[in-house]
Amino acid sequence: METLKQKSLNKKNKKLVLKLMGLVLGSIIFAFSLVPLYNLICNVTGLNGKTNSVADQTSLKIDASRWIKVEFTSTVMPGLGWNFYPNQSSVKVHPGEIMVVTFTAKNITNEVVAGQAIPSLSPGQASPYFKKIECFCFQRQELKAGETKTFPMRFYVSTDVPQDIKTVTLSYAFYNTVK
Amino acid sequence: MSTKAAIHHDEHHDHPKGMKHWFTTTNHKDIGTMYLIFSLIMFFVGGIMILGVRAELFQPGLQLMKPEFYNQLIGSHALIMIFAALMPAATGFANWMIPLQIGAPDMALPRINNWGFWLLPVAATLLILPFILALFGVGDGGAATGWTLYAPLSVQGGMGVDFAIFAIHILGVSSVLGSINVIVTIFNMRAPGMTLMKMPLFAWGWLITAFLLVATIPVLAGAVTMLLTDRHFGTHFFDAAGGGDPILFQHLFWFFGHPEVYILLLPVWGFMPQILQTFSRKPIFGYKAQVFSLIAIGILSLVVWAHHFLTAGMPVPALLYFMYSTMSISLPLAVLFFCWIANIWKGALTFETPMLFAIGWIILFGIGGLTGLVLADVAADAQYHHSYFVVAHFHYTLFVGGIMGIMAGVYYWLPKMTGHMYNEKLGKLHFWLTAISFNLTFLPQFFVGLAGMPRRIPDYALQFAEFNAISSVGAFILGLSQLLFLYNIIACARGGKKATDKVWEGAEGLEWTLSSPPPYHSFSKQPTIK
Incomplete structure (x- = not known):
């Protein structure tokens, strides 16, 4: 009984960890995509002269x-x-x-x-x-x-x-x- | 899988002994203790660095050190205080208290918890190593760029910058692991009946901090990685000659850097109402309002970053946007402030050390918040930017809001963690010395800043001499009074009056239902919340 509950908790934890790792990965991609995005915004607005x-x-x-x-x-x-x-x-x-x-x-x-x-x-x-x-x-x-x-x-x-x-x-x- | 191991080895043995067990422990209290001790050590390391700076600034002119070394000291002081003192202290409390407060047997991912901690000493070594190497004639010391590592200065800097970059990578991995652990613990390990809206505010503050860390630390890691490739692998992210832009670094850095401020403060905002509640013997005022304010601040913190460089040259609409969005943070923050004040209003107050720190914290942190509102004003910021006004402002927020808040937490939970009462007289003395010498140090800096003294410069105009002398004297008293704190903690850990389970008369929450110190494996039977 206890181990069954434990098993389902472990599964739940693993799922959430994977989701959060996805969030981390997304943030890394976001960081690098800011580079072209920034240049695009600068070109459009003339920011930074x-x-x-x-x-x-x-x-x-x-x-x-x-x-x-x-x-x-x-x-x-x-x-x-x-x-x-x-x-x-x-x-x-x-x-x-x-x-x-x-x-x-x-x-x-x-x-x-x-x-x-x-x-x-x-x-x-x-x-x-x-x-x-x-x-x-x-x-x-x-x-x-x-x-x-x-x-x-x-x-x-x-x-x-x-x-x-x-x-x-x-x-x-x-x-x-x-x- | 790791959870199972933690649960299972429960029944077989009690508290393991010996040095080796600290390297392999997966117990949340052991790991929390290690975080807190590490944080305390680094607090003194960072403090000694800044005392060197204040000694140099005691008089105008250059007396003690070369400007290069001065630059290394200020940058390392900030990196160490933020990443190696404040953040580990908050993580230490999270490890100790979140499982106790939400009625969980341990953190959800004990093995990752252990890795997360042991990355920290490695990162701290990387931050300090360049100083030691320079003593032996290798390299030119630590990063001399300030903690913000702005390009192009950091692209040209010595090998200290590379050490700082790798230290930030490792610290980042550690924080992200810690954050994931906190989120999983809070979402999956709460005791039956403990809904999110019944959860203690400390857990709420940490939950938001953890999400902010997961979202922003990778951006910082990305930015310093670009810096690294610019330095060594011929890329031109921040190099104007190759089509890059140094201002881009500022955007990337502060996209992380501004949420970082709230990452440092949210855990403290979380447990402070619990301290106020305990010593005013009144229930927490406006729990729901506080929860939603914490969430609002967390979200807003992600979209205001450019107020850190309002003078870098931005179109007027962008300036206005960043000014108004920054100022709008003061609304949920004001809700929090009024809740804290309302919490002690007409309460049956007693002034034990944690309460003294909490009340001093409200007043001084209020000054920090209000001076931040002035800095956010685009027109005023043109004068205040990069002056000592900024230094004073962020020490009122980070030293008071962060460190003095953590100290309140230490005194509040120390009897629970060690099972002994600390020395109340010394604790009170520590508070008064800290609060007075803190103001002696930083209040004059508002005025020299307004008068035009720039930050990060080892020399200054003669007109600032008196105020800087006062500031330096204050800093040394502030530094020395922390030895009382150290002594009090050590003495309390080694013995003293036995603490009761509840410790404080007005204490509320699951952690006070356990013995002091709590058993090695807390909650052998998971509590149920009605």
């Missing part, structure tokens, strides 16, 4: 009634022996107008080094409207020892950018791509 990473189409419309001030900053991340700076601190553009700015990078080490530039736009709400047509950040860049290179960057701000956005800051961080 992520801008496009492949070339955009040119726009045809120009809204000459307003100005947007675009500022540029640059950072060289630790581990990359480069100098890197924008050649203009800011430009004024009409929404829709295509603009070219240049950045200069110099490899100050005595070996070939490849770097990858990562853009980030502030305020983040403006990032879906900031369109890059040509950018050195679309692929990794290689500099020979002591080489200096000037990179053009072609962009426009789309005409549907919200009215309250008057200034945006584009920041580039250059990383070493050894890994």
Whole structure:
């Protein structure tokens, strides 16, 4: 009698343990699925100031009634022996107008080094409207020892950018791509 | 299968002796005792670490240690206090008391229970080992990232980070095993007649904690696994250069980290009403309201995580959502607070040590809760974020809400567990020293935080010198007064006035129907609840 009761309890326990292990497994899957989910949300909302990473189409419309001030900053991340700076601190553009700015990078080490530039736009709400047509950040860049290179960057701000956005800051961080 | 073994070896022998039996024991009381002792030891280890920090902060400037070592101390202090002191203490009580309170002969999975405990010393060793290795010139010490292990700092950090990652994996496995055990025990092992809505609140608090652990620990394990592969196997989860995003780590970490706060607190919220009930000699006020509040807090805790990094740059709608959802937690929490206060209202109060801790706990934990409401405000948080205000806030919640709550529980159940009364005078002295020196330590930190002193920095501006000196003196008194606690527990375990079965005049619940200490195999005949 006692053992019969015990047997059914063991069975019940085992079933519940299996269910709970399923819950644990589900949580692990959930954790890893958050990675693509997060990127998707960032792309849709422009959260974190992520801008496009492949070339955009040119726009045809120009809204000459307003100005947007675009500022540029640059950072060289630790581990990359480069100098890197924008050649203009800011430009004024009409929404829709295509603009070219240049950045200069110099490899100050005595070996070939490849770097990858990562853009980030502030305020983040403006990032879906900031369109890059040509950018050195679309692929990794290689500099020979002591080489200096000037990179053009072609962009426009789309005409549907919200009215309250008057200034945006584009920041580039250059990383070493050894890994 | 393991349950059967536990039930069967009941009749054959009583309390086994010898060192070896501690490694193989499947008895819930033995395992609970081991958890509690382990927790007490780690409480002192983590405490010594932070006394090093407070000694450095006694004066502005760098006197005692390098900033790198300071960074290792604060991170290890937090990891040890949270994972090796607070959580094992709660699990220890769960092992001891849940079977007694719900009238079960033992935990449902005794063998897993034993494994769950013995993973802990391994994990603790992994956390402390890098410090010792550094003494011999191997590596550069523990993780110098703070307990949050934020990328990209943790991606670049030394081998201490790897030790911390593996320690978290092992601690995670241990907690998940413990949680599964608690859930299975509560669902399947209750005495006949004990419905879920008749179950003691401690079991309820732990049930919700266990579900939170099962749901969130794997997310933390996943996050630190990604960190590990970023560090060593060329992935780019958190590396912007490879298309990853360091902010993603913050989301993953706090998706675990915020429920973790309630994981630490819910067991305490569970047994506190039982202490209040005992010493005010009134039945628990608003049992149903408390149960539903505990459940509501458990669910809400899963959807508010981003308030820990409101300043990281989020769109306004997200900020508003996380602000309001965080603040909404204060509603069920306020229900709990009012139930606790109503419980002692017009009661026949006596002030034994557990009751002193319980009342001090309500007041000080209230301060912790209210200052959290301020931090949740997006506009105010811009100023308070990463300041000493945050440090003061979470010590009012975690030191008071967690550790002082656990101390109330220790004094409350110690006579039941050991069969002896502790020294009441020393207990009261311990309470007053703890409560006063705690406030001496952390109250000034609210003000230096408001004035702009950032946390996690070994040096500070001259204007903060006096308040930091007060804080450091308070911390050393707080640390030293815990020796009274240690002495009182050891003395009580070794002897003293014999405790009665009921111990406290107003005690209610099944655990008080057993002898003190309870027989090695409790409830030879399962009780029935009407």
